[in-house]
Amino acid sequence: MTTDAPAPSPRAPPPEGKLMETLHLVLNAVTVIFIAATMFAAGLGATVSALRGIFTNVPLLLLALITNMVIVPLLGWGIGALFSLPSAAFIALILVASSPGGPFGAKLAMVQSGDVAGGAAMQVLLASVGSITFAPTVNGLLTAADVGTNVSLDVGALVRTVALLQLVPFAIGLLIRRYAEPTARSWHPPAAAVSNVTFLIVLAGMLLGNWQGVVALLGSLALLAGFLLSAIAFAVGTLLATGPPVRRTTMGGVASVRNAGPALAAIGIAFDNQPAILGALAAILLSGLAAALPIATFLSSRRTAPTAAETGVRTNGRR
16 A cells, blocks of 8 residues: 655755845845945035036036947947857846946045046936936847847836935935035045945955856956956046046046946846856956956045046136
8 A cells, every 4th residue: 555755845945045145135235225325425525516517518428428328338249249258248248338327436436536426426317318228228239249139127117226226315415515514524424434335345245146157257258358348448438528637537437337237137037037147247247346446546546635626616617
C-alpha cells in the first residue's frame, strides 16, 4: 500500500538571499537620502540671481541640451560599436548614455569647487527633459544598431521621481536661502556632510552589491567603454559650455555622469531584469565615476571656492 507524500512546505529564502535583499533596500534608502541631501545642500548655497544667470543664458542652455541629449548618446553608440561590445554591455552603455541629469552631477560640482548652483539647476533641467527623451533616444539607437528591443516607460512616473527627489529639495533649500539666509548658512555644512557620507556609502554599496557583474566584465572592454564615455563627455560638456572656466567645467561634470533611474526602469520593463545587463550597467556607471571623480578632484586642487562673479552673476551688465 502506498501513501501520498506530504506536500512540500514553501521554502524560505536562503539567508544569503535575505541579506542581499536587505542590503539592497538599505542602499536604495541611502541613495534617496544622498540625492535629497545633495540637492538640498545645493539649494542652500544657491541664489536667485545666480539661477537667473543660468536660465536666461540661452546659448548655454541650448549647448547643454545638444551635448547631453544628442552628442553623449551618439558617443555611447560609437564607443560601443568601436569596441564591438557584447549585447548586454552594449545595451547598458546605450541606456547610460541616453539618460542625462544624474544626481552625481551636483556632487561633482561640489567636489571640484565649481558652480554648484548652476550645476544643480542644469542637472534638474536635464533630468526633467531626459525623462521624456530617454525612451525614444534609446529606441532609435538600438534600432540603428540592430538590437531589436522596444523600450517604453511611464514618462509621468519618471517626471514625478525627478520632481520629488531633485527639484523639491533644491527648491526648499533655495527658499530658505532667500528668506532665511542665516538659517541657510548654518544648515549648509551639516547638509553637505550628509551628502558626503551617503555619497561614500552609495559608492561602496554599488561596488559590493554588484561586484560579481563587475568582475565578470574585467576581461571585456565594457569598463573601458564606460570610462571613456564619462571622460569624453566631461571634455565635450566643458568645451561646449559658455561662461568662465568654473561654469564650463561644472557643465562638463554634469554631462559626464548619467541618471541611473530611467536605465534601471528600462532594464526591468524591457529586458526583464537580465542579470547580464544589470551587471554591465553597474560596471559602466562605476567606471564612469572612476573617470569623473579624479578630474573633479584635480580641478578642486587648482582653484578656491568660486566667487559670485566667477559663477556668472551679472556684473556691470555682463556675465
